[in-house]
Amino acid sequence: MSLFIEIKNLNLSFGDIKVLKNINLTINEGEVIGILGKSGAGKTVLMHVLRGFDEYGNISGEVIYHLAGCEDCEYVEPPSKAGKKCEKCGGELKPFSADFVKLPVHDPVRRRITRRIAIMLQRTFALYGDEKVISNVTNALTEIGYTGTDALSKAMEILDQVQLSHRMTHVARDLSGGEKQRVVLARQLVKNPMLLLADEPTGTLDPNTSHVVHEVIMNAVRRYNMSMIITSHWPDVISDVADKAIFLEEGEIVSEGDPKEVADEFLKHVGAIERNSRPESGEPIIKVENLVKKYISVSRGVVYAVNDISFEVNEGEIYGLAGTSGAGKTTTSKILIGNIQPTGGDVHVRVGDEWIDMTVPGPSNRGRATQYMGILHQEYGLYIQRSVIDNLTESIGLDLPYELAVRKAITTLTATGFTESKAKDILSKMATELSEGEKHRVALAQVLIREPNIVIMDEPTGTMDPVTKGEVASSILNAREKMGDTFIIVSHDIDFLESVCDRVALMKNGKIVDIGEPEEVLLEFTGKERMEAENI
Structure with a gap:
């Protein structure tokens, strides 16, 4: 690997406080360097020096970038490109070096580098x-x-x-x-960067989300053949992603080498570190408290469709609402998505980091979170005389240039379980040419292509045969894995709920009588009640 960056005897002070002390480090092209250290160790300051945007008065030493540059268009590449043609103008790339300590912050050469x-x-x-x-x-x-x-x-x-x-x-x-x-x-x-500086990119995120972000970062590093310097106070992060690591303490490098060995050395100094764990599915994204929906009937008086229920749904979870007809599950789902207002109680949906009160009307007199929620009805609405691509774009008002619409349609169809080649193949087909299972997956894609965070599915299996039910279950599980969406499944189909849900709430006469693991909760759905449900 070509030598990319040399840091020699780097010292930096703010007033009388020395924040970097005699730092010596080499970084090769394509290498991932991990920097471990507690808060205040100097990690962020070192990153900013390498970034080159800031000018420091009390700094000494060298921060040398070894590069290849085009004299014709001034494009800058990593050092291994020296002697090759410039991808921008076809000129020759010649080797050169630049020291960020010596070059002023507004120097044209320095600015050419910082753009990459x-x-x-x-x-x-x-x-x-x-x-x-x-x-x-x-x-x-x-x-x-x-x-x-x-x-x-x-x-x-x-x-x-x-x-x-x-x-x-x-x-x-x-x-x-x-x-x-x-x-x-x-x-x-x-x-199209040649260097990525990632300063605690997941420091405030939970472990599951951190894993996704780290995976995306590392994929980008490999795709763009970047070098990367990543800081963290979590040893497992550095052990997982770095080729080489340093342990920085009070501005000094106290250990350098194999990431696992450096991480072990760091732990000796700081002791065991525990990250806050959380359920695999995530933190709550829906909170329902003391929800009530009542109607006035001339013949029956006050009818409680939903009678004082409370539950939470976690982000990324597949949550079932089970019960016979009239149990209150469909009314509950309509309140969740904002189609009807409750008589009493609270419904909050998290959008990003903000909790939205769904009982407060927003656009179209519905809670603001509604735009990030989708519903798939039992009688899903495919336009039979339209092609699949039309069903996923023009027919639902999705206005995108055709090339992008096709790409997005294929991505969404693969999320529901189609292979990429099959997704491409069915785009031009009419909806009538699809099997029942394929129709359902396209209908789910029709919901997902609008980019909801939460998808509510009302009796998704209907009168389907077991094979088609299995296809529907696979499409939901695949969509959750690919897109991370949260699903609420409203159904009386016990076997289906057991096969697809993480948790189930069992409803009866407008109340929730149990919440928990599908197998345990649905054992209560037995005898006459279960027989009635399966015959609906």
Whole structure:
């Protein structure tokens, strides 16, 4: 590997406080360097020195970038490209070096280099909060001066790379922390960076979300053949992703080498570190408390369709609402999505980090979270005389350029269980040419392509045969895995709920009588009640 960055005897002080002390480190092209250290150890300061945006008065030593540059268009590449043709103009790339300690911050050479450096900062998402995700990425292309007519296509390709194409129409502020970090990475990837500086990119995220973000980051590192420097105070992060690690304490390198050995040395100094664990499915995304819905009937008086129920649904969970006809499960689902208002109680849905009160009318007199919720009715609404691609775009008002519409349709269809080749094959088919199982998967894709966080499915199996039910179950499980959406399944089909749900709430006469593991809860759904349900 070619030598990329040399840090020699680097010292930096703020006033009388020395924050970096005699730092010596080499970074090779394509190498991932992990920096471990407690808060205040100097990790972030070192990252900012490497980034090159800031000028420091009391700094000494060397921070040398070894590079290849084109004299014709001034494009900069990693050192291994020296002697090759410039991909921008066809000129020759020649080797050169630049010292960030000696070069002024506004020096043209230094600025050429910093344009190829990407950074992800802890807790700083640096997004256009009121803009859609896709706009955040196209804006980043504009910011680097990209004027190509394929900007939208490039943006969508990058969102595919960070596994966020299913959130492209979401407003950035409504994303979760992990999703925001992936948009930040997408905005940085438009630079086609040669170096990624990731400063505690998952420091405030839960373990499951951290794993997803780290996976996306490492995929980007490999795809773009980047070098990366990542800081963390979590030893397992550095052990998992780094080729080489350093342990920084009070501005000094106290250990350097194999990531596992450095992590063990770090743990000796700081003791055991425990991360807060959480259920695999995630933190709550829906909270229902003391929910009531009553109607006045001339013949029956006051009728309680839902009678004082409380439950929570976790993010990424497949949650079942079980019960016979009239148990209250469908009414509950309609309240959740904002189609009807409750008589009493509270319903809150989390959008990003904000809890939305669904009892307070928003757009179209429904709770604001409704735009991030989708429902698939038992009699799903495919347009029989339209092709699959029309059903997934024009027929539901999805206005995208055709090329992007096709790409998004294929991505969504594969999330429901189609292979990519099969998804491409059925795009031009009429809905009448599909099998019942295929129709259901296309109908689910019709909901998912609108990018909901939460999907409610009302009696999804109906009178299907066992084979088709199995296809439907697979489509739901596959969609959850690919997109991370939360599913609420309203059904009286016991076997189906047992096969697909993580938890089930059993309803009877408007009340929840049990919540828990499907097998245990649904044992109560036996005898005459179960027989009646299976004959509905």
